[in-house]
Amino acid sequence: MDPITQEMLSSSTEMNSFTITTNTPNSSSMMGSPSGSSSSSAAAASSAVSSPTTLSRYENQKRRDWNTFGQYLRNHRPPLSLSRCSGAHVLEFLRYLDQFGKTKVHTQLCPFFGHPNPPAPCPCPLRQAWGSLDALIGRLRAAYEENGGKPEANPFGARAVRLYLREVRDSQSKARGISYEKKKRKRPPPQPAALPPP
Numbered sequence: 261m262d263p264i265t266q267e268m269l270s271s272s273t274e275m276n277s278f279t280i281t282t283n284t285p286n287s288s289s290m291m292g293s294p295s296g297s298s299s300s301s302a303a304a305a306s307s308a309v310s311s312p313t314t315l316s317r318y319e320n321q322k323r324r325d326w327n328t329f330g331q332y333l334r335n336h337r338p339p340l341s342l343s344r345c346s347g348a349h350v351l352e353f354l355r356y357l358d359q360f361g362k363t364k365v366h367t368q369l370c371p372f373f374g375h376p377n378p379p380a381p382c383p384c385p386l387r388q389a390w391g392s393l394d395a396l397i398g399r400l401r402a403a404y405e406e407n408g409g410k411p412e413a414n415p416f417g418a419r420a421v422r423l424y425l426r427e428v429r430d431s432q433s434k435a436r437g438i439s440y441e442k443k444k445r446k447r448p449p450p451q452p453a454a455l456p457p458p
């Protein structure tokens with residue numbers, strides 16, 4: 261298993277595992293954080309004190325995802341440069357990530373197909389949850405343009421990627437018996453760069 265990919269996945273699927281590199285060992289900067297706060301907000305608070313260029317968790321995660329995708333490209337066989345990266349390559353990347361997934365997605369033959377809380381284990385495969393992939397693509401899409409990529413050439417904004425994510429959402433929604441629509445309405449708008457209508 262690729263340790264780099266593993267690291268990225270754990271950070272993108274479990275946000276609370278994230279650590280800020282500018283965090284100082286000096287605990288005095290923690291004084292101002294409210295009691296009972298999670299470790300992540302404490303880390304963010306200490307980062308705000310110790311670092312002049314404070315980045316949000318989203319920005320940090322985006323930078324890490326971008327570095328990891330660069331690593332993926334460098335390890336790609338045959339060699340693949342960012343400028344030649346297409347939507348098809350992004351799909352290849354997303355499918356590759358599935359092997360590290362932690363979300364049980366039932367097949368149609370499974371008796372628990374459509375059950376949100378199955379009462380027993382089953383041999384169905386583990387996948388990346390749609391929400392993780394969707395958020396990851398959003399960050400990579402923004403990072404691509406921030407790193408000089410042209411919007412019209414953005415492989416993360418390709419139609420094929422959009423369709424693939426929709427397909428994953430619909431199939432996981434059915435297989436897991438979960439409606440993503442409710443969650444989606446509650447969630448604040450995640451990225452300023454909204455997807456264009458299909």
Ligand SMILES: [Zn+2]
Binds near residue numbers: 367
């Ligand atoms: Zn199953």
